[in-house]
Amino acid sequence: MSGNIKVYNFMGLRKLATIFSLLLLLVSIGSLATRGLNLGLDFTGGSLVELGYEKEANLNDIRSQLNAAGFEGAVVQTFGAPTDILIRLGSDHDPKLGDKVLAALQQDGGQNIELRRNEFVGAQVGEELREQGGLGMLLALFMIMLYVAFRFQFKFSVGAVVALGHDVLIVVGFFSLFQIEFDLTVLAAVLAVIGYSLNDTIVVADRIRENFRKLRKETSMEIMNISLSQTLSRTLITSITTLLVLVALAMFGGEMIHGFAIALLVGVTVGTYSSIYVAANALIMMGICKEDLIPPPKDDQEAVDELP
Amino acid sequence: MLNRYPLWKNLLILFVLLIGALYASPNLYPEDYAVQLSGNRDIHQVDQPLMDTVTSALKREGLVYKEVELTSKSGLIRFADGEAQLKAKQIISSVLGDNYVVALNLAPTTPEWLESIGAGPMKLGLDLRGGVHFLLEVDMATAVAQRLDVYVSEIKVKLRQDKLRYRSVTHREDGSLEVKFADAATRDKAQSLIRKDYTEFLLQTEDTDKGNFLIVTLTEQTTRSIEDYAIKQNLTTLRNRVNELGVAEPLVQRQGRNRIVVQLPGVQDAAAAKRIIGKTANLEFRLEAKPDASRGLTDTYEFRNEPGRRGVLEKDIIITGSSVSNAQSTFDENGQPQVSITLDSKGGQLMGRTTRNAIKRRMAVLFVEHKARTLIETVDGEQVERRVPYVEKKIISLATIQSVLGSSFRITGLDGGGESSELALLLRAGALAAPVYFVEERTVGPSLGAENIAQGVTSVQIGFALVLIFMLAIYRVFGLLANIALCINLVLLVAVMSLLSATLTLPGIAGIVLTVGMAVDANVLIFARIKEELKNGLPPQSAISAGFDRAFTTIFDANITTLIAAVILFSMGTGPVKGFAITLSVGIVTSMFTAILVTRALVNLTYGNRQLKSLSI
Numbered sequence: 001m002s003g004n005i006k007v008y009n010f011m012g013l014r015k016l017a018t019i020f021s022l023l024l025l026l027v028s029i030g031s032l033a034t035r036g037l038n039l040g041l042d043f044t045g046g047s048l049v050e051l052g053y054e055k056e057a058n059l060n061d062i063r064s065q066l067n068a069a070g071f072e073g074a075v076v077q078t079f080g081a082p083t084d085i086l087i088r089l090g091s092d093h094d095p096k097l098g099d100k101v102l103a104a105l106q107q108d109g110g111q112n113i114e115l116r117r118n119e120f121v122g123a124q125v126g127e128e129l130r131e132q133g134g135l136g137m138l139l140a141l142f143m144i145m146l147y148v149a150f151r152f153q154f155k156f157s158v159g160a161v162v163a164l165g166h167d168v169l170i171v172v173g174f175f176s177l178f179q180i181e182f183d184l185t186v187l188a189a190v191l192a193v194i195g196y197s198l199n200d201t202i203v204v205a206d207r208i209r210e211n212f213r214k215l216r217k218e219t220s221m222e223i224m225n226i227s228l229s230q231t232l233s234r235t236l237i238t239s240i241t242t243l244l245v246l247v248a249l250a251m252f253g254g255e256m257i258h259g260f261a262i263a264l265l266v267g268v269t270v271g272t273y274s275s276i277y278v279a280a281n282a283l284i285m286m287g288i289c290k291e292d293l294i295p296p297p298k299d300d301q302e303a304v305d306e307l308p
Numbered sequence: 309m310l311n312r313y314p315l316w317k318n319l320l321i322l323f324v325l326l327i328g329a330l331y332a333s334p335n336l337y338p339e340d341y342a343v344q345l346s347g348n349r350d351i352h353q354v355d356q357p358l359m360d361t362v363t364s365a366l367k368r369e370g371l372v373y374k375e376v377e378l379t380s381k382s383g384l385i386r387f388a389d390g391e392a393q394l395k396a397k398q399i400i401s402s403v404l405g406d407n408y409v410v411a412l413n414l415a416p417t418t419p420e421w422l423e424s425i426g427a428g429p430m431k432l433g434l435d436l437r438g439g440v441h442f443l444l445e446v447d448m449a450t451a452v453a454q455r456l457d458v459y460v461s462e463i464k465v466k467l468r469q470d471k472l473r474y475r476s477v478t479h480r481e482d483g484s485l486e487v488k489f490a491d492a493a494t495r496d497k498a499q500s501l502i503r504k505d506y507t508e509f510l511l512q513t514e515d516t517d518k519g520n521f522l523i524v525t526l527t528e529q530t531t532r533s534i535e536d537y538a539i540k541q542n543l544t545t546l547r548n549r550v551n552e553l554g555v556a557e558p559l560v561q562r563q564g565r566n567r568i569v570v571q572l573p574g575v576q577d578a579a580a581a582k583r584i585i586g587k588t589a590n591l592e593f594r595l596e597a598k599p600d601a602s603r604g605l606t607d608t609y610e611f612r613n614e615p616g617r618r619g620v621l622e623k624d625i626i627i628t629g630s631s632v633s634n635a636q637s638t639f640d641e642n643g644q645p646q647v648s649i650t651l652d653s654k655g656g657q658l659m660g661r662t663t664r665n666a667i668k669r670r671m672a673v674l675f676v677e678h679k680a681r682t683l684i685e686t687v688d689g690e691q692v693e694r695r696v697p698y699v700e701k702k703i704i705s706l707a708t709i710q711s712v713l714g715s716s717f718r719i720t721g722l723d724g725g726g727e728s729s730e731l732a733l734l735l736r737a738g739a740l741a742a743p744v745y746f747v748e749e750r751t752v753g754p755s756l757g758a759e760n761i762a763q764g765v766t767s768v769q770i771g772f773a774l775v776l777i778f779m780l781a782i783y784r785v786f787g788l789l790a791n792i793a794l795c796i797n798l799v800l801l802v803a804v805m806s807l808l809s810a811t812l813t814l815p816g817i818a819g820i821v822l823t824v825g826m827a828v829d830a831n832v833l834i835f836a837r838i839k840e841e842l843k844n845g846l847p848p849q850s851a852i853s854a855g856f857d858r859a860f861t862t863i864f865d866a867n868i869t870t871l872i873a874a875v876i877l878f879s880m881g882t883g884p885v886k887g888f889a890i891t892l893s894v895g896i897v898t899s900m901f902t903a904i905l906v907t908r909a910l911v912n913l914t915y916g917n918r919q920l921k922s923l924s925i
Contacts, residue, residue, distance in 0.1 A: 052755070098578070115751075117751065122443075125748050143876065188815055192892065195874060198870065199826070199829065230840065233839075234833055241775045241779070244771060245767075245825035249767045249818060249822075252767040253763050253766075254759065257763075257818050260815065
């Protein structure tokens with residue numbers, strides 16, 4: 001049945017792919033270890049005020065005004081548009097902080113400023129969210145491993161989890177390398193990447209299982225190539241449609257959702273690559289063979305006999 | 309072979325689609341700017357005469373309203389725009405005064421026949437609508453300590469009644485009580501007495517050269533139930549307070565063991581909301597101590613508005629704010645703010661009994677507030693924030709009792725009109741059982757919310773259009789069918805979200821975008837299979853059938869695992885992230901339905917009934 005589809009020699013490149021993956025992982029882990037993540041307010045705790053100016057705002061002026069008003073150590077940056085200013089303060093909680101910052105900046109009377117957003121997260125809440133987020137990710141991986149082991153076979157579940165870990169690390173590493181703010185919505189995106197990448201991996205695994213049962217003469221390596229070639233067009237088309245909407249989200253969805261869109265863009269791209277190379281590669285490395293996947297002969301008589 | 313669905317299957321799919329369209333439709337009706345009126349006590353009902361007063365006041369001011377509705381509990385007046393709504397609120401508040409709550413609201417314009425079948429639009433999250441979100445932490449240590457105080461006095465009374473002489477009853481640092489006795493024999497008697505009456509204590513004895521001690525510790529279960537009680541009591545009080553604030557559709561909910569979430573859509577003045585919500589204010593009424601009273605029976609407090617001036621009061625409390633059944637802020641004959649207080653029957657009796665023997669003496673009103681200082685400490689090289697709670701009690705007024713006080717009287721000596729109405733509100737809504745601290749606060753302005761919606765909708769539209777074009781280019785006729793299924797998927801997704809009255813947030817919209825991108829996956833899988841089967845030489849009808857059948861397990865496995873990730877996201881996520889998890893999960897389920905059943909039905913209708921030589925796929 002494979003005769004009608006062009007079979008690409010994916011596994012011929014598996015050594016190269018392994019090196020490439022290791023390189024990406026090394027950069028990710030290295031960056032995480034040295035630079036860490038630029039954690040957002042959700043995880044660090046602190047205060048944040050977003051202001052809307054009528055005309056383009058001068059960041060240096062704002063900084064000096066804030067310093068003069070006693071808000072020291074404030075981080076001032078634009079948020080999406082040059083008229084939109086984000087101010088982060090590590091200070092204690094003060095319910096009127098937003099209004100105070102607004103009042104301090106309005107003193108020069110130049111233009112109307114609007115308080116768009118005012119957030120405060122306690123240090124402890126941030127810490128709890130960090131822990132919870134990490135735990136949630138581990139739990140998701142574990143549950144998925146369990147399901148795949150139950151529906152497929154143990155080696156497949158290891159392959160799937162290796163691919164997922166690979167994707168998650170690279171996405172998080174990307175955020176660390178470019179120091180893009182990592183907040184709660186980005187964490188949600190990372191979990192969505194887990195879901196997406198898994199979807200891809202399962203489709204490939206499903207075909208591998210089917211082919212192991214159907215094709216008798218081919219080697220494991222050949223079966224991998226056939227399966228990956230058969231699913232290639234689907235993998236690409238789905239990735240493209242998903243990437244299309246993500247590009248739309250990144251370009252038109254606004255600043256608050258930008259990190260989310262970036263995480264998914266990176267995640268879907270890496271997920272597509274990993275479902276082709278990482279999962280299948282891991283299966284080969286674990287020495288997957290026909291015996292792993294042929295359903296055990298159902299011999300009820302024997303089972304009854306074994307009972308004492 | 310031919311591919312045909314039995315009639316019942318086609319009808320079933322059609323039925324689901326119609327129901328979906330029906331329940332999604334309320335989202336097409338734009339919301340009205342409205343002002344909602346409700347009475348804050350049962351005696352202040354909103355009725356037709358009241359509404360007439362309000363509408364005539366609006367007419368006098370030249371404000372145009374769209375519609376007036378009256379339900380059993382509240383009235384609703386709709387306006388054409390936000391400006392009229394804000395003006396109207398001011399006018400109505402000044403007409404009705406303190407006894408009615410006037411709140412800004414966005415009223416759905418769902419037609420009645422749709423409402424009658426339970427259909428309504430999706431709720432918008434705070435990030436889309438604007439508003440305030442608070443996360444409060446209840447101070448459990450204080451809640452338990454307060455209960456221990458009660459036990460201290462109970463134990464003292466009990467021991468005195470049984471003529472068991474004790475030296476002292478004191479708190480220990482670890483949260484237990486220690487009762488000191490002169491000898492071990494008395495201690496043992498006391499132990500068996502207390503053991504008999506209190507199952508909630510763990511009792512231990514301790515003999516040192518300092519004396520014979522009985523250590524009283526609360527059982528884990530008792531501590532838990534005190535905590536539960538404190539949370540429940542606080543929830544009730546917070547709900548009362550939020551209702552008094554006049555917010556439409558507020559949310560007050562427990563989160564975890566010791567936290568409470570408060571969400572106030574549409575509220576802009578976070579500081580004012582916060583002052584009222586977080587205030588653990590209470591009142592105590594006490595007599596001024598007689599000049600010859602011994603110092604052990606008195607407490608000295610500062611005056612609230614006159615720093616430096618002090619008053620000496622008796623330790624005994626006549627009543628606290630919890631005996632107050634109603635409180636109104638008014639002005640006295642000199643135009644000074646005052647609070648008229650009505651007590652419940654028990655409070656009235658206590659007040660009457662005490663004041664009867666205290667004519668011409670002075671009575672003080674103490675304002676009690678739980679506060680906290682935040683200290684930054686360095687522990688193991690790390691900066692740790694620690695909150696140190698403390699209670700501040702200050703005298704509001706100290707006035708001579710002219711006659712026996714009954715169940716209603718007035719408090720004067722307040723700072724201004726604002727303070728008196730705030731105090732009245734707090735007394736009406738009740739005191740918090742334990743102090744609360746704000747651990748998270750998020751305010752989103754209405755313009756940012758509107759911008760978020762606009763950007764979200766734009767990105768959904770553009771993403772959606774791109775996917776439709778792409779699918780059409782790749783799969784032609786089959787692509788068109790998949791596109792129809794995708795549109796239906798979007799309608800069903802909105803319908804289910806509306807039916808669940810799930811909250812739509814900005815990440816939720818992102819979830820919809822993602823669902824649109826991923827929903828075609830199932831169709832792609834099926835179509836890829838059909839193409840493959842065609843290449844393998846199967847005739848078109850068999851290829852269609854085989855394609856759908858073979859792709860099914862793959863689609864199922866792939867979607868279940870994504871669903872697992874979504875469910876975990878839901879269980880650990882808060883607010884906006886939960887919104888994302890909901891849209892993702894609902895999207896997975898609806899897309900499986902549309903991609904498998906709806907597309908199949910469409911393919912069957914297009915191709916199923918005739919012999920085919922080739923397929924456009």
